[in-house]
Amino acid sequence: MTSAPLIVWIRRDLRLADHAALSFAASQGPVIPVFIHDDVTEGLGAAAQWRFGEGIARYARTLTDHGSRLILRRGRAVDVLQALLAETGACGVVWQRAYDPASVARDTAVKSMLHEGGLIGQSFAGHLLFEPWSVETKTGGFYRVYTPFWRAVAQRSPEALLPSPTLTAPEQWPESDDLGDWRMGRALDRGALVLERHACVGEAAALDRLDRFVQEAMHGYKTERNAPAKPATSRLSENLTYGEISPARAWAAGQAGMSTGVAGAEHFCKELVWRDFAYHLMWHTPEILTRNWRPEWDGFSWSEDADDPALLRWQQGRTGYPFVDAALREMYVTGTMHNRGRMIVASFLTKHLLLHWRFGRDWFADCLTDWDPASNAMGWQWTAGCGPDAAPYFRIFNPTSQLDKFDPGHSYPARWIAEGTLTPHADGLSFFDAVPRNWELSQNVPYPSPQIELAAGRARALKAYATRPAAVKRDETLGTALTTD
DNA sequence: TTTTGAGTTGTTCGA
DNA sequence: GTCGAACAACTCAAA
Numbered sequence: 297m298t299s300a301p302l303i304v305w306i307r308r309d310l311r312l313a314d315h316a317a318l319s320f321a322a323s324q325g326p327v328i329p330v331f332i333h334d335d336v337t338e339g340l341g342a343a344a345q346w347r348f349g350e351g352i353a354r355y356a357r358t359l360t361d362h363g364s365r366l367i368l369r370r371g372r373a374v375d376v377l378q379a380l381l382a383e384t385g386a387c388g389v390v391w392q393r394a395y396d397p398a399s400v401a402r403d404t405a406v407k408s409m410l411h412e413g414g415l416i417g418q419s420f421a422g423h424l425l426f427e428p429w430s431v432e433t434k435t436g437g438f439y440r441v442y443t444p445f446w447r448a449v450a451q452r453s454p455e456a457l458l459p460s461p462t463l464t465a466p467e468q469w470p471e472s473d474d475l476g477d478w479r480m481g482r483a484l485d486r487g488a489l490v491l492e493r494h495a496c497v498g499e500a501a502a503l504d505r506l507d508r509f510v511q512e513a514m515h516g517y518k519t520e521r522n523a524p525a526k527p528a529t530s531r532l533s534e535n536l537t538y539g540e541i542s543p544a545r546a547w548a549a550g551q552a553g554m555s556t557g558v559a560g561a562e563h564f565c566k567e568l569v570w571r572d573f574a575y576h577l578m579w580h581t582p583e584i585l586t587r588n589w590r591p592e593w594d595g596f597s598w599s600e601d602a603d604d605p606a607l608l609r610w611q612q613g614r615t616g617y618p619f620v621d622a623a624l625r626e627m628y629v630t631g632t633m634h635n636r637g638r639m640i641v642a643s644f645l646t647k648h649l650l651l652h653w654r655f656g657r658d659w660f661a662d663c664l665t666d667w668d669p670a671s672n673a674m675g676w677q678w679t680a681g682c683g684p685d686a687a688p689y690f691r692i693f694n695p696t697s698q699l700d701k702f703d704p705g706h707s708y709p710a711r712w713i714a715e716g717t718l719t720p721h722a723d724g725l726s727f728f729d730a731v732p733r734n735w736e737l738s739q740n741v742p743y744p745s746p747q748i749e750l751a752a753g754r755a756r757a758l759k760a761y762a763t764r765p766a767a768v769k770r771d772e773t774l775g776t777a778l779t780t781d
Numbered sequence: 782t783t784t785t786g787a788g789t790t791g792t793t794c795g796a
Numbered sequence: 797g798t799c800g801a802a803c804a805a806c807t808c809a810a811a
Contacts (some may be wrong), residue, residue: 311802370795433808433809433810434809434810434811435809435810437809439808439809440807440808440809441787441788441807441808442788442789443787443788443809444788444809445786445806522790566789570789635790636790639790643791678789679790680788684806685788685789686790686807687790687791688791688803688805689803689804689806690791690792690802690803690804691790691791691792691803692791692792693790693791693792694791694792695794696791697791698791707805754792758803762804779792
C-alpha cells in the first residue's frame with residue numbers, strides 16, 4: 297500500500313532540478329504536480345501571460361517524460377486546492393515561495409486552510425538566492441542601498457543545489473484542464489507569432505543558455521554587457537522569471553568563474569544580487585510596486601495624462617531617437633530589452649517627456665516576457681529618481697551620446713529600425729508584423745523627426761527636478777501630510 | 782548619539 | 797581629443 301500523494305503546487309518554478317518542494321514531495325511518496333491559473337496569473341501582461349503559457353506547456357511535457365503529469369486547474373487557489381485534496385485524498389500541499397503582496401496573501405490563506413484541516417502545508421525557498429528577511433543591517437533593519445546589501449551577501453552561499461527527483465505517480469490522476477482552453481496568449485494578437493521566434497523556453501534551454509554564457513561571454517561581461525548590439529549578456533532573466541532555472545544554479549556558475557579567475561564572473565554575480573535586492577525591497581516595502589518609494593516625490597509634476605500623444609509615440613518606438621526607438625521595438629518583437637536600453641527609454645520617458653514612471657512600468661509589464669514585479673518597479677523608480685539608490689536628478693541619459701558611446705557602429709538601431717533603408721534587417725521588419733493594426737505602421741511610414749529637442753527636454757527636466765515641491769512626508773497613522781523643515 | 786564615508790549605470794563645459 | 801570639475805544635498809550603513 298502506497299502512502300497518500302502530496303500535491304506540489306507549481307507556480308514560478310517550472311523546473312525539476314534544484315526544486316526543494318518537488319524534492320521534498322518526491323521523498324515522501326506519490327506526487328501530483330498542479331498548476332492553477334488564478335487571478336494572479338490572469339492579471340499578467342499580454343506578453344508575460346503568453347510566455348507563461350509556453351513555459352507551462354513545456355513543463356507539462358517534461359513531467360510526462362519523467363513519468364508524471366502536470367494537472368491544470370483554473371480558479372481561486374484555495375478553492376481549487378480544497379477540491380483537489382478531496383478528489384485525490386492527498387495529504388497536503390507544498391510549494392515554492394513567492395514574495396509579491398498578492399501572492400503572499402493568497403499563500404497565507406492556503407496555508408491556514410491546510411493547517412486547519414490537519415494537512416501538510418509547507419513552503420520552500422528557491423526563487424531567490426537569499427530569503428529577503430534573512431539579510432539584515434547591523435541594527436536589524438533592511439537595506440536601502442545596493443552596495444551594502446551586496447557586501448552583506450557576497451560571502452554567503454545559497455543552499456546546495458538539488459538534483460532532479462524521481463517522481464512517483466499517484467494510483468489515479470485527477471482530471472486536468474486543457475491548456476489551450478485557457479488561451480493565455482489571447483491578448484497578444486499577432487505578436488505571439490513574432491515573439492515565439494525569440495523565446496527560449498524550458499529548463500533544458502535555460503541550462504544551455506547558462507552554459508553558453510559561461511563559455512562565451514562571461515569573461516567579457518563587465519564591459520561588454522553595456523553594448524546593446526553584442527550578445528554579451530546571459531539573457532537568463534526570461535528563464536529566472538518562470539523558474540526554469542534557479543538563481544542558485546546561475547550563482548554557482550558565477551562563483552565557479554570567480555574561483556578560476558574569470559574576469560566578469562563577479563559582475564555576473566552582482567547582477568544576480570540586484571534581482572535579490574529588488575525582492576528584498578519589495579518584501580520590506582511592497583508599496584514600491586504602486587507608489588513613489590520616497591514619499592517626498594508625491595508632489596512631483598510628472599504628467600499622468602494617459603492620452604498624451606507623447607506617450608503613444610514612445611510606446612510605438614517613434615520618438616525619433618534611434619536608441620530609444622530601437623530598444624522599444626526590440627521589446628515589442630522579442631519580449632526583452634537590453635539593460636542599457638531599459639535605462640535609456642526610462643530616462644527619456646520620465647525626464648525628457650516628464651511622463652509618470654507608472655506609464656513605463658505598465659508598458660513594460662505588458663510587453664516583457666521576462667517581466668518581474670520587483671525588478672520592474674525598482675528599475676522604474678530608480679530611473680525616475682523616486683526610488684531606492686536614486687540617481688542624482690541631473691543624471692539624464694542623452695540617447696544620442698549613449699548610442700555613440702555604447703554602439704559606435706550604430707548596428708543596434710540598424711537592426712531594429714527598418715524605415716528609410718534599402719536593406720532593412722528582418723528583425724526590424726518583423727516589428728510591423730507584431731504591432732497592432734490600428735497603429736497603421738509600416739516600413740513605408742517615414743521615420744519621424746525627434747519628438748522633443750534634446751537640450752530643451754533636458755533643460756525642462758532639470759528645472760522641474762530642481763524646483764520640485766517641498767518635501768512632504770506621508771504620515772500613515774495620522775492620515776495627514778506633514779511638511780518637513 | 783554623533784560622526785564619517787560612501788552612494789550602478791551621466792552630461793556638459795571649459796581648460 | 798582628453799580630463800577634471802561642476803551639477804546638491806541627502807540618506808544610508810556602520811563605526
